[in-house]
Amino acid sequence: MITYYRDGDVLVTSTGIRMDGRDYRLSELARVWHSRGRRQWSAVAGRGVLGLAVLVPVLIGAIGISIAVLVEASTAVTIALVGGGILIGLVALPLADVLLEFVDRSHDRGSHPLEIWAEVRGTRVLLLRSNNRQRFGQIYRALQRALDQDTVSQGDQA
Template sequence: MTTYYRDPEVLITSAGVRMNGREFRLPELLQVWYTKGTRSWGVIARRGALGLAILLPLLAGGFAVLVALTMDAAIGTTLAMVIGGILLGLAVMPVADLLLERVDRSYDRGSRNLEIWGRIRDGEVLLMRTDDAQRFGRVYRALTRALEPAARR
């Protein structure tokens, strides 16, 4: 028996499939397909907020440098404002890596629900629903590999 995918909730082997608390032998699955739900605008808004959290200190630092250079002030004041603006812009660097990692993980997870459906003799059955795009891709690829005619021999 070949195991194509295994996690605590899903098992796909050359003998059968266990998903969503149900078990099916491979010959029982007449057809398998997936659907995508609507986008979650909350996920997209969080990505935008993370992007702003990275950009705002940079913009504020650049604005401080611009004001310092255009303002008619003493050299010491101008120098202090330029250094302060540069430090403000650089202060975002340690935090930017963490924020960019969160944005990256948000793209891995996806912004919509994904479902795997199957047709059996009795009708259609929901095999899996997730918002984790990476996991969905692994499960769906494993399922299609298991259902290939060459794998069924």
């Protein structure tokens, strides 16, 4: 028996699969396909909030510098406004790095849940739903390799 993929919830081997607590022999799977679920607007909104959180300190800094240049104030006030704007921009850099990491992770998760479906004994069965695109891809490729190998094995027996 060859193991193509294994984690705490999913097992894909050359003889069968275990997903969502259910076991299936590869020969039971008449057809396997994947699809995207409905868009999760909370994920899209979360990315928007993260984008705003990155931009707001930069905008505040730019506004401070603009005010310093446009307002006819004393030299000390102008220097304080420009310095404050630059400091706010500099403080935003480490924060932006952390926030952009969260944006990257949200793109990895995606805004659509990904699903693996199969036809088992004439019935459509949802095998897996995941928001993690990388994990989903690994599982789906493992399932395809297992099914391809099963088809080759069945052809050798005929």
